[in-house]
Structure formats: structure tokens, C-alpha cells
Amino acid sequence: MASVLKVDEMQGVTTADQITVTVGSASMTLHNGVAKFHCSYESGGSTGGAGALQSGDLNVTSVADNGNGNFSPQFTNNFSSATYTVVGNFEIGQDSGAMRNAMTRSRATSNTKFLNYDQNGGLTESVMNHNMLAGFGDLA
Amino acid sequence: MASELRVNTLKDSAGNNSIAMTYVANGVSKVWVSWNGDDTSVIRDSLNCDSITDNGTGDHRVNYAVNFANVGYSPQMNCQSGDASNPASAPMYDQGNTLTTSCRTYVTQSTSNGAGDLFDSEHMSVTCTGDLA
Numbered sequence: 001m002a003s004v005l006k007v008d009e010m011q012g013v014t015t016a017d018q019i020t021v022t023v024g025s026a027s028m029t030l031h032n033g034v035a036k037f038h039c040s041y042e043s044g045g046s047t048g049g050a051g052a053l054q055s056g057d058l059n060v061t062s063v064a065d066n067g068n069g070n071f072s073p074q075f076t077n078n079f080s081s082a083t084y085t086v087v088g089n090f091e092i093g094q095d096s097g098a099m100r101n102a103m104t105r106s107r108a109t110s111n112t113k114f115l116n117y118d119q120n121g122g123l124t125e126s127v128m129n130h131n132m133l134a135g136f137g138d139l140a
Numbered sequence: 141m142a143s144e145l146r147v148n149t150l151k152d153s154a155g156n157n158s159i160a161m162t163y164v165a166n167g168v169s170k171v172w173v174s175w176n177g178d179d180t181s182v183i184r185d186s187l188n189c190d191s192i193t194d195n196g197t198g199d200h201r202v203n204y205a206v207n208f209a210n211v212g213y214s215p216q217m218n219c220q221s222g223d224a225s226n227p228a229s230a231p232m233y234d235q236g237n238t239l240t241t242s243c244r245t246y247v248t249q250s251t252s253n254g255a256g257d258l259f260d261s262e263h264m265s266v267t268c269t270g271d272l273a
Contacts, residue, residue, distance in 0.1 A: 005147040006155060013143055023165045024272040026206045032187045033168030083184035085172040085265040087216040101229055104220045104263060115221060121250050136172035136267055137185055 036084070037135045039063070039073050043116055043128040044093060050125060069116035069123035070105075071131065077139050078109040084137025086112050091129040100128060109140065170213070171204055171268035177219065177247065177260040198247040198258030199233070202266050206273070208240045213270020215243045220263035228259050240273065 012018035019030045039057035042048055051065035064072040090102040105113040114131055118124040151158045173186035180194040193201035215238060219230035233244035245266065249259035 002149070003147045004149045004151060004158075005145065006151045006153050008153045021161075021165050021168075023168075023170065024209055026272040028168075028170070028188070028206075028272075030164070030168065033170060033172075035169065081185070083174055085174040085185065085267060087218045087265055087267050089216075103228060103230065104218055104265075106220065107263065117221075134267070136169055136187070137174070 033136075035134045035136055036077075036079065036139055037073070037075055038133065040130050040132045041071065041073065043069070043071070043090065043125045043131050054130065064111070066113070067123070069125040069128075070113065071115075072111045072113045073133060074111045075109075079135070080109070080138045080140040082107050082109055084135050086133060086135045088114055088131060088133040090116060090131045093129040100124070102128070102131060166271065167269065169267045169269055170206075170208070170272055171202070171215075171266065173202060173264075173266050175200075175264050176262055177264045178262055193242075195244070196258070197260055198249075199244070200264065201237075201242050201244045203242045204268075208268070209271040209273045211235075211238055211240055213238075213268055215266060215268045217245050217267075218265045219245075219247050219261035221249070221261070228261055230261070230264075243268065 010019055017031045020027045021030045037059040039060040040054040041063045042050055042052040051063040051071055053063055059076050060073045061076045062074050064074060066072055086104050092100050099119045101117045105115045114133060116125050116128045149158055149160050171188045173189040174184040175192050176182040180192040188205050190203045190205040195201060215232055217230050219228050221228050228247050228249040230247045233246045237244035247259050247261050249257055
């Protein structure tokens with residue numbers, strides 16, 4: 001029989017953040033595997049301007065536009081240390097043409113810097129419509 | 141005493157924001173790791189990562205503590221550029237190197253002549269979603 005549990009908050013009995021879920025034959029602590037932030041934001045500025053957050057983000061209060069192709073999503077709740085894991089991707093915004101690339105440049109507990117490059121290593125944002133990032137680790 | 145709750149769906153107390161347990165169990169990241177590509181002995185923080193193997197400059201393998209059920213899981217990776225004017229590229233090595241026990245990463249950095257040299261990035265990140273064994 002299907003069951004539904006309605007709650008606003010779950011805590012472990014012994015330790016608040018220790019809730020175990022079974023995945024396959026393994027067990028893991030739920031909060032460790034959950035993304036602590038994710039966001040999608042404008043790079044090229046076609047909708048809402050460069051750095052404009054798209055709806056549906058998690059734990060991101062704004063995106064700082066540091067200049068051409070240089071953005072820093074700002075977290076609402078900070079990470080406990082700058083050792084967290086970040087993965088990111090981007091929309092290239094064209095069906096053909098020069099290669100583009102994107103990657104992190106630095107990370108702090110309160111934000112992470114993500115750069116967009118053109119094929120010559122120059123910063124660019126003209127054809128990249130969106131950047132999409134997610135982060136994993138422990139919040140402060 | 142440890143307790144176990146078996147449910148199919150979670151909702152908030154208003155009955156909104158419903159999520160089936162299959163998305164909770166299957167959708168969370170099973171591996172994430174942040175490490176120093178210059179020094180693979182430095183794993184900054186991780187979940188379900190046993191170790192990093194250094195195969196040479198720009199070439200690393202992430203070894204899992206608990207393996208995946210099959211090789212159909214999704215690894216994602218990212219690296220930090222060495223400097224603002226020389227971007228790096230960070231793909232997975234190839235499909236044959238995505239194993240139930242590990243995945244292999246490969247990083248190149250562009251040079252002024254447009255070539256790509258293998259490069260050890262100071263900040264490497266990998267996450268994996270999929271089913272554990």
C-alpha cells in the first residue's frame with residue numbers, strides 16, 4: 001500500500017543530520033548526497049540581463065556580474081569551508097562555430113566564481129545563454 | 141535505538157512539495173569529491189570516495205568506497221582554471237574508463253598557440269549520480 005509522510009522537517013534520532021537511506025544494497029546518510037546549492041543564470045543577458053537568476057534555484061541569493069564572462073553566484077547559507085565540490089555546465093548558444101569552455105576560477109564559503117571562455121582563452125558571454133552549477137558539501 | 145520509517149512519498153505538512161522516495165534515493169549524489177590535482181594525496185572533502193589515483197599530469201582516477209551497480213551512472217566533473225587567460229578543459233577520459241569502481245578524468249589547458257597541454261588543476265571536482273551496487 002502506498003504511504004505518504006507529511007512533515008516540514010526531518011531529523012535523526014541520535015544526531016540531527018544523520019538520516020540514512022537505503023540505495024541498492026548500500027546505505028548512505030541522506031544529507032551528504034543532497035545538493036546544497038544549484039542555479040541557472042543568464043550569461044549572455046538575453047533574458048533579464050547578465051547574471052539574472054532563472055527560477056528554481058536553491059540557496060543562491062544573487063549572481064554577481066564581475067565583468068565579461070565572469071560571474072559569482074552568492075549563497076544564502078554559506079558552506080562550512082571552501083572544500084566543497086562544484087560542477088558546472090553551460091549552454092553554448094549556437095549550432096556551429098568556435099569552441100567555448102567554462103569552469104570555476106575560485107571558491108569561497110560564500111560564493112564560487114565561474115568563468116566563460118572563447119576558443120582563444122578570452123572571457124566571453126556573448127553566445128552562452130545559461131550557466132548551470134551545483135554544489136555538494138557541508139553548510140556552516 | 142535506531143528506527144526505520146518506510147514510506148513511498150514525502151510531503152511538507154501542507155501537503156505540498158511532494159517527492160517520491162525513489163527520487164530521494166536515486167536522485168541524491170552517490171559520490172562527490174574535491175581534490176587538489178597538483179597533489180592527489182589532498183582530498184579536500186568527499187562522499188563515498190576511497191582514493192584518487194594519479195596516472196600522470198592531468199590524468200586522475202576517482203576510486204569509490206562503495207561501487208555502482210552498473211556503468212550507466214552519470215559522472216560530472218569540473219576543474220579550476222590555472223589562470224584567467226588559459227582555460228582548461230575537463231572531460232571524462234572515455235566511456236571505457238567509467239567503471240563501477242571508478243571513473244577517470246582528463247584535464248588539458250590551452251596554450252597561446254591553441255594547443256592543449258595536460259594540466260594539473262588545483263581544484264578538481266567530480267560528482268556521480270546513479271544506483272549503487
